Amino acid sequence: MNEITGATHMDVVVEFPERLLLATKLERGSFQYQVMLYTLGHFYQQGKISAGYAAQLLNCDKVTFYRLLSENGFSVIDYDETDLEMEAQPLASKT
Structure with missing residues (x-):
């Protein structure tokens, strides 16, 4: 058991x-x-783990985890297509 988090540790x-x-x-x-x-x-x-949990496993804060994701080709912002289209519509109408 991890003394800090109380989590069980398993080696894979x-x-x-x-x-x-x-x-x-x-x-x-x-x-x-x-x-x-x-x-x-x-x-x-x-969506299987949170950014906070991933950061904890890497011994860093969430901001650092997001930076590492971005630097390694992962998407940091999680938009589904519908949300992205809805947010893009007002911008498209201004042009």
Whole structure:
């Protein structure tokens, strides 16, 4: 159990070929961090976890998590198409 959060800790092992680590030219720790960031980013985009929870797992604040998402190609703002179209209509009528 995690003493800080009270959460149960479970290790999940995912094996990657050594040549992938070599191809990325990342150190092992950086590679592990990138895998964690991409996994959390994907779960966040799917709505499976909150930004706050993802930030907690990465030991950063939400603003930093949003910045990391943006820097790594993830969408930070979650608009569905209907909401986006509704907000774009007033702008389109002004042109």
